[in-house]
Amino acid sequence: MSKMIAYDQDALEAIKRGVGTLSRAVTKTLGPRGRNVLLQKSFGPPVVTKDGVTVAKEIDLEDPFENIGARIVREVASKTNDVAGDGTTTATVLAEAIFNEGLRAVIGGIRPVHMKQGIEQAVDDIVAKLKANSVPVKGKDDLTKVASIAANNDPTIGQHVADALDRVGKDGVVTLDEGKTMRTEIEVVEGMQFDKGYLSPYFVTDASKMECVLEEPYILVHEKKITSIKDIVPLLEKVVQAGRSLLIVAEDVEREALATLVVNRLRGTFQCCAVKAPAYGDRRKAMMEDLAILTGGTAIFESLGIKLESLPLTDLGQAKQVIVDKDNTKVIQGGGKKADIQARIAQIQHELEKSTSDYDREKLEERMPDGGSLSVRCTSDDGQAIVEVTDSGEGIAAADLERVFEPLYTRKTKGIGLGLAVSKRYAEMNRGQLDVESELACGCSFRWSPSEGRQPMVETSGLNLLVVDDEPDMRSSLWRILRVQGHQVAVAESGEQAVDYVRDNEPDGVLMDIRMPGIGGVEAFRKIREASPDTFVIFMTAYSEAAEEARDEGANVLPKPLDVEGICELIEETAATRPILVVDDDTDFCSSLERVLAGKGYDVQIANTPAQAIGFFQKQPRALVLLDMKLNGAAGLEVLHELKQLNAAAVVVQMSGYSELEEDMRQGLEMNAYGYLTKPFDGDQMLAMLQQAMREPKK
Incomplete structure (x- = not known):
């Protein structure tokens, strides 16, 4: 590969321009009056942030020499983030100033080695002075103040962080994860x-x-x-x-x-x-x-x-x-033994200090055995704040739930203090309703909303979805709608991108425009079904002939223009229900079972031979299968094996009235069959198992 070369003043000026370009973007976020920066990433929706290192990592300049300067400052911000976890914007400002003044000094004839020694001496003196003036954090109040400043002077987030650090202790680990719903939760994991x-x-x-x-x-x-x-x-x-x-x-x-x-x-x-x-x-x-x-x-x-x-x-x-x-x-x-556990903690801490890999450090932190992990999630329902705080301590006995708030400040039992303290604080800040759920040994959960009479927050399924459309406005609108409903959403603009994403991530479902440049929707659907059989696909189209083609392939269809409620309802219905395939050579039994299941609202298909069963399952790999283990011409285990070959996550319930097939049933369980029913079985027993199996998520 050919190289571009620049010398002397041209090279220095280009690098200086790169340093200045990146620094100007990052320094906009500095201080309490810092501005937000809007970043368009290579994949997914835009991101709004005030984090200096996040801004720095997203900047690449077209001019290769200017980009060298930008990368120098980016490395400063990244190293500062690794060592201190904060202060990346300040480090960027200092780096630009040191570069500009150092460049001026070198041009003026000062030897670079002597200047470097002077900078290092000044750094040592300043650090010593800062340490002498520093004040150690004492107690939870100081933690709250520091955390609030780090959270852009948001006292609520500061309080959450302080509670988390106070709860897990110095050996604990606090992690922040994006939840699958809009709700904010604190989860404590003991042990x-x-x-x-x-x-x-x-x-x-x-x-x-x-x-x-x-x-x-x-x-x-x-x-x-x-x-x-x-x-x-x-x-x-x-x-x-x-x-x-x-x-x-x-x-x-x-x-x-x-x-x-x-x-x-x-x-x-x-x-x-x-x-x-x-x-x-x-x-x-x-x-x-x-x-x-x-x-x-x-x-x-x-x-x-x-x-x-x-x-x-x-x-x-x-x-x-x-x-x-x-x-x-x-x-x-x-x-x-406590001594053995403490020795193990010390060993892991020693490995942490020696580790130079971010990945290794993260995995070592997760192994800290004496702490817990906390995640905080919050949501807004039509302008109404909903907060749920959950811990996993000793829990509260059912007899004590009604009077749990009476001894709020006198209760000393370890493991429930976090839920009580945080929930009580929110209740006092805003008049509202505070509910509690708990059971012994499983912690407790408090749910607070600021005004009585408001509709409670609707639970969402929190699915992983992919939106595929070549129209940017449509992608953006659907992304917002589905995120509000609590789903994790990725976007793609072509069938090719969709197939690659599904192959790598296996989402729960795909919403896809049926007519796009390149690979069309139907062809993409076939490849998606091959890559991830348990991923459902919902087509979007304004053309009736295209809708019929999609339905022929076994996919659901949403007509354009889209209706928000219709989108949400169809997603929930598609994710929560599966067609039921009854595979049995006894036609009378199949007819009776079909009447019972259809009467309960299930979509029932009948197959009297293995070939019929395989043919239907190839079109509907999400179907729940009721499989008789003794069929004419084939053993049930052979059919089960074929179904699992088509879809490893297939949900199959075995059926048999023959005691000699008990060993086959056991082998079926080893092949990950969901369960079995012994004929003649009770209708309620069958329906209970089907309801549980319907909730079996994609693996």
């Missing part, structure tokens, strides 16, 4: 939480929340896969004799080992749950060691040479409670 859920829904103990809750369980932390039943039976017998439940955290639990756990759980022999270990590689090993130390157990690594069949209960960890849902595992009040 340890990682993003792996149960391996089978049959471990669930609370069907209403689809959670597995284990009280005072033993915890096995194992590095490798567990597949053989003979490896775990001796350990299971010891756990049963001790009258305790068991959580297994391993690389994976497969085949007969998983089937054994599920069968014992269903028979009520003992409570158990199996989850995959978090992360990968060395970080997985480190997090497994964290969990073992937190719970007072031993992480069973292959290098130790310990066999599962000879493992004593003393090598298992313990906790007061473990809560597992389909996505996360939370270990509360582990049984590890």
Whole structure:
């Protein structure tokens, strides 16, 4: 690649122009009267910010020599942000001044080395003076003041940040995440939480929340896969004799080992749950060691040479409670020794100090075992502020909920102070309604709105959506509408962009104009369905013939001009409902089942052969399938395998009236079938399972 070269005065002047251009944009944000900067990013909607480093990172100049100057100042802002977390605009102002004065001095004949030494000496003197005049933060009031200044003098945000820092302590981690709804929430996670859920829904103990809750369980932390039943039976017998439940955290639990756990759980022999270990590689090993130390157990690594069949209960960890849902595992009040936990914290802090990678630092901070994480979300409903504060402490007994606000300032129990204090403060600031929900060991949630009689905030599904339209105004309007409804929204301007985005991100749904340059809507729909079968697509068009073509492909259609309520209703209906495909060679049974389900408002399709079932499922890969496990000409497991090949996230409920097919049913569960119904089954039982299965999200 050819290079452009500049010398002497021309080069210096070009670099100076670049430094000045970037600095002028960044310095507009300086101080309490700083202005906002509007940034148009390469993808997505514009961003409004007063953060200096964010502005600096988005500026690239056309002239390559000027861009060198801009990159020098951008690096100053970025390094300041990494080291201090703030002060990036001030650092940019100082960098421009040092560059300009230094350039003038060099042109005047001063040796650059001597000037550098002088700058370093001046920096040391000024830093020492600043440290001598600095005042350490003392207490929560000082935290609130500092946080409010950092938040552009917003006392509400400052109070939230101070509450968060005060709650999690010096070893805790505070993270800010963009929520899927418009609501603002504070979430406190006590103990340890990682993003792996149960391996089978049959471990669930609370069907209403689809959670597995284990009280005072033993915890096995194992590095490798567990597949053989003979490896775990001796350990299971010891756990049963001790009258305790068991959580297994391993690389994976497969085949007969998983089937054994599920069968014992269903028979009520003992409570158990199996989850995959978090992360990968060395970080997985480190997090497994964290969990073992937190719970007072031993992480069973292959290098130790310990066999599962000879493992004593003393090598298992313990906790007061473990809560597992389909996505996360939370270990509360582990049984590890405090000295061991503090030593682990010190080790992680030492690694943090040595780390030079932003990614490594972020992952190390997430591993801090003695803290929690807090997120704050707020919303406005037609001008009305709605605030919800949630913590995960000890919770409040049902008998105490009615009088929970009476002892507001005298209650000392750790874990509920944050919810009470923050909610009470908001209630006093504005006359309004304050509601509380809680249960023991699960924390409490307070919901406040400033005026009684207003309509409560509507819950939204918080879907990940993609809007595809070649008209910028249409993209922008839909983006705003869907964001207000609480959805996460990305935008694309062509079918090609849409297909690439879906392939990389697998959103819940796509709203797409049917006629666009390049790849048309229907062709893009076919490629989207191939890349992500469980992503629903809604077409938008003003042409009736195009609408018919879209419906023939199995997609829903919104007519243009668009109606806001119609958009929201169709999205909710499309996301929440699935057609039901009944696969059974008994025509009388199919007819009876179709009448029952159609009477409940379900869209029911019938397939009497495997070929009919596969053909329909290719067009409707989101369909919920009721599959008879004994069909003429094919085994149910073969059909289940074909369905899973078409869509790995397919929701399939097995049916059978033959006891000899019990092993097939168990194998079906290992293939991630949702569940099974034994014929003849009760109608209420079937409908209850279908309602739960309908809520099964895209994986």
